[in-house]
Amino acid sequence: MAIATERADARVCVAVCTCDRHEQLRGTLQSLAEQRIGARFRVFVIDNGRAAARSVVEAFAGELDIAHERVREPGLSAVRNRALHLARESGAEFLASIDDDERAGKDWLAAHLATVERTGADIQIGPIEPIFLERPAGWIATGGFFAGDCETPTTANLFLRLACLPESEGEWFQPDYAMTGGEDHEFLSRLVREGASIGAASSACVYDIVPPERATLRFILRRGLRDGVYYGNRARKDSASLAGAVAAGLRELLGKVAYAANHLFWSPLAGWRARRAGVDLATAVGILVGLFGVKPRFYGHGDVVD
Secondary structure (H helix, E strand, O other), X not given: OOEEOOOOOOOEEEEEEEOOOHHHHHHHHHHHHOOOOOOOEEEEEEEOOOEOOHHHHHOOOXXXXXXXXXXXXXOHHHHHHHHHHHHHXXXXXXXXXXXXXXXXXXXXXXXXXXXXHHHOOOEEEOOEEXXXXXXXXXXXXXXXXXXXXXXXXXXXXXXXXXXXXXXXXXXXXXXXXXXXXXXXXXXXXHHHHOOOOEEEOOOOOEEEEEOOOOOOHHHHHHHHHHHHHHHHHHHHHHOOOHHHHHHHHHHHHHHHHHHHHHHHHHOOOOOHHHHHHHHHHHHHHHHHHHHOOOOOOOOOOOOOEO
């Protein structure tokens, strides 16, 4: 069951996909309520958590043009595809995307909109800066392990022209990556290969709220492993033969090993480099796992409850 407000059409929709992070979601929605933008925008909260975030969304019904919808299918692809469907159905021109543990800067949407009107980009990426809830180890901050640049296309800070979507919804976010992650990188990279233009809005910043349990080497290595699994599985999917998949995967793997060696060489001068080498090696292991067709579950869970 969905809840929604009934207001005039909006030029921009904001998608917030959420899964059992109600307090973090509250902060995200508050940051959207504080946006300084003249254009009307509508927020879609797409929720496949075990427990519905309906009460959190309802609390913002007076401040935001907001809708909440439950998706029973676990994983990332289903909720992202539902957000795209709702945005296109609404008649909006653009879809902005932010994670449910992020906060948008007050000029986030205005900066994205101003930049895209100047450049005409179909896909626009903005930077991500971390906010640590507790002071992290020095190597985490110095190494930039939680910062995001404007080069890697993800949904964590995305502004998408809906006209560039494939007509068929089956060509959107692929279920093969629903539990492993990487579905956003695969989809957006595919759009670029098919002719979509990509740009950056350096002033459209979002802030990643990092709790102490994530500011650890274990979490960072696991994220590297996850990325490697994505690369390995994608090599299998994109290659016409097993030999081609192995060749593509090994190129990625050897590249990561080379990066690791470079970081280790310079690690006496900068301690964070040794940890970065560990991440590269974890990614290399993940590539091997993915090449064997193994898909560890990094996202999603069992049945949802209302």
